[in-house]
Structures are given as C-alpha cells and as structure tokens.
Amino acid sequence: MNKNVLVLAGALALLAAGCDKSPSTGxxxxxxxxxxxxxxxxxxxxxxxxxxxDEVNERRGANKIPDDKIVEELIKRELLSQDLGSSDAAKxxxxxxxxxxxxxxxMSQAAAERFIETVKVxxxxxxxxxxxxIGPMKNAEYRAKHILVxxxxxxxxxxxxxxxxxxxxxxxxxxxxxxxSKDKGGExxxxxxxxxxxxxxxxxxxxxxxxxxxxxxxSQFGWHVIVREExxxxxxxxxxxxxxxxxxxxxxxxxxxxxxxxxxxxKIDRKELPKTEAAPAPEVAPAAPAPQEAPAAxxx
Numbered sequence: 001m002n003k004n005v006l007v008l009a010g011a012l013a014l015l016a017a018g019c020d021k022s023p024s025t026g027x028x029x030x031x032x033x034x035x036x037x038x039x040x041x042x043x044x045x046x047x048x049x050x051x052x053x054d055e056v057n058e059r060r061g062a063n064k065i066p067d068d069k070i071v072e073e074l075i076k077r078e079l080l081s082q083d084l085g086s087s088d089a090a091k092x093x094x095x096x097x098x099x100x101x102x103x104x105x106x107m108s109q110a111a112a113e114r115f116i117e118t119v120k121v122x123x124x125x126x127x128x129x130x131x132x133x134i135g136p137m138k139n140a141e142y143r144a145k146h147i148l149v150x151x152x153x154x155x156x157x158x159x160x161x162x163x164x165x166x167x168x169x170x171x172x173x174x175x176x177x178x179x180x181s182k183d184k185g186g187e188x189x190x191x192x193x194x195x196x197x198x199x200x201x202x203x204x205x206x207x208x209x210x211x212x213x214x215x216x217x218x219s220q221f222g223w224h225v226i227v228r229e230e231x232x233x234x235x236x237x238x239x240x241x242x243x244x245x246x247x248x249x250x251x252x253x254x255x256x257x258x259x260x261x262x263x264x265x266x267k268i269d270r271k272e273l274p275k276t277e278a279a280p281a282p283e284v285a286p287a288a289p290a291p292q293e294a295p296a297a298x299x300x
Contacts (some may be wrong), residue, residue: 036071039078049074115258116251125250130239133249139234142193142204146179147171147225155216155223158237162212168227177222190232198230204228 035043049070057064089095147167149155158171169185176182193201203217207228217224239246 029299036077039075040082042078042082044071044074044078112255115255119251119258121247121250121254126243126246127239129246129250130242130255132237133254134236134242134246137190140205141190141232141234142228143190143230144188144204144228145169145172146178146181146188146200146227147176147186148222149175149225150177150222152218152223153224154198154214158225159212159214159216162225168212186227200226 036046036049037044049067052074052079053065053067053070056070084090108253147155147158147168149158154175158175162168171184172184172186176186178186181188193205195201196204197219199217199219203213203224203226205214207226209228209230212227213225217226
C-alpha cells in the first residue's frame with residue numbers, strides 16, 4: 001500500500017466533511033468529562049480534539065469545520081489505528097522504526113515549541129542582534145550615464161571626443177544605441193549594481209563619482225562608455241520595522257545554543273555504519289549553454 005494512503009484518506013475525509021453544504025446544527029461538542037468519543041472502549045480525549053480542531057481551523061481561516069466533523073475524523077483515525085495494531089503489519093520492524101521516528105519527531109517539535117514559548121528574550125538581546133546582523137547592512141546605489149555603441153572602435157572614438165571637450169549628453173543623443181536613455185543624454189538614474197549586467201556594474205563600482213571610463217566596457221548589449229555621477233548608501237531598515245523578525249532570529253539562536261548544551265552534557269556513542277558504495281551517476285547528454293538572463297534594469 002502506498003505510504004501516503006492513510007494520511008490522504010484522513011485529509012480527504014476531513015475536507016469532504018468541511019465542504020458539506022448542510023452541517024449539523026449541533027456543531028458544539030458536548031463531552032462527557034474529558035472524552036469526546038470512545039472507539040471499541042478506547043477513549044478519544046477532549047485534548048486530542050482541541051489540538052486537531054486548532055490545526056485544521058487555523059489553516060482554513062474563517063471557513064471553519066463543524067466540531068462534530070472533527071470528532072468523526074478522529075474516530076476514523078482511531079479505527080484505522082486499531083485495525084493496523086491488530087494486524088501483522090504492527091510487528092514489522094520497518095513499521096516499528098517508522099513509529100519510533102514519528103514519535104521522536106513529535107517529541108522534538110514539542111520540546112522546541114516549549115523552549116521558544118518559555119525562553120526569555122530581552123530588548124537588549126534584540127538590539128544586539130539588530131546591531132550585529134542588520135545595522136551594518138548597507139546597500140550602495142549609483143547614478144550613472146552611458147553611451148552604448150556597437151563596436152570597440154566606436155566606443156574608443158566616443159572617449160576621444162569626450163577628452164577633446166565634447167559634451168557627454170550630446171554624444172549620447174547622437175550616437176547611443178540605447179533607446180531607453182539616449183534621449184535623456186544617456187541618463188540611467190539610480191540603480192543597484194545587481195540590476196545591471198556584471199561587466200557594466202563592475203565598471204561603475206570601480207569608478208569614483210564624476211569619473212568616466214577610460215576604456216570601453218563590453219557587455220552582451222555592446223560597448224559602453226560610462227560616467228558615474230553619484231553614489232549613496234541605503235540605510236538598513238529601522239529597528240521597530242524588523243523587531244518581530246529579529247525576535248525569531250534570537251529565539252532560533254537560543255534554541256541552537258540550548259541543543260548544543262544538551263549535546264555537550266549527553267553521553268553519545270555513535271556506531272560506525274556499514275559503508276555503502278555510491279551508485280554511479282547516470283550518463284546524460286551535455287546540456288546546451290543556458291542563455292544569460294538580462295537583469296531588470298540592464299542597459300539596452
């Protein structure tokens with residue numbers, strides 16, 4: 001049997017119940033004590049009902065599933081569980097190992113959630129994390145102009161004309177092949193280096209404000225003559241706007257430190273696993289070179 005059949009059956013049953021156009025009028029479960037149902041004498045606890053109801057209804061938002069449908073799903077799961085437990089499949093070592101791993105995963109998740117809920121995170125912790133991880137982040141932006149021509153010789157001719165005093169804007173309007181900037185005298189405005197093809201962005205970064213490239217720059221679009229007009233640093237996001245994300249980062253870090261501490265105190269005896277030979281890689285035909293993707297604001 002496909003290993004996903006049982007899970008899928010339960011999910012489909014619950015989904016079908018949730019889509020019922022005529023839900024039961026008595027949607028609130030009236031439990032006897034802490035039990036919502038018994039199956040062949042085995043009780044299903046109100047706590048189990050609450051957990052499943054919270055999980056399912058959180059995913060569905062306002063379109064909540066009636067309580068009695070959730071009880072029906074729990075009953076179906078219990079019936080399947082009892083059926084498997086009474087069969088030879090329950091004695092299969094593979095099944096026992098799967099059950100062991102499932103229990104281990106559930107316990108570790110519960111332990112991690114409990115730690116996150118109870119760990120103390122101070123404002124000092126948050127501010128230190130912000131200063132260490134977010135505060136130093138600065139993104140440089142540049143404003144530049146360029147003249148795009150078809151050949152290296154044509155680019156060198158532009159550089160020669162500029163050295164003799166001709167205006168960059170006039171040459172751009174007359175000679176540039178970039179339809180997006182030529183009518184603006186080659187003006188590209190402010191941009192992040194990641195928005196441009198690498199040869200172009202590398203050349204801009206290497207320049208100082210006010211400098212012009214003394215050698216033509218080649219890209220997939222042609223040959224560029226570039227002048228870097230200005231540069232600026234973008235400030236990182238303010239602390240209050242990222243406080244929640246910072247809290248998650250601190251909690252995760254504290255959890256990792258806690259696990260490291262548990263490992264240090266534990267007596268762990270790792271057994272050497274039998275070596276297995278790696279399967280040979282399948283032979284495949286060489287792929288054709290992928291075309292380079294033009295960035296969002298690459299000079300045309």
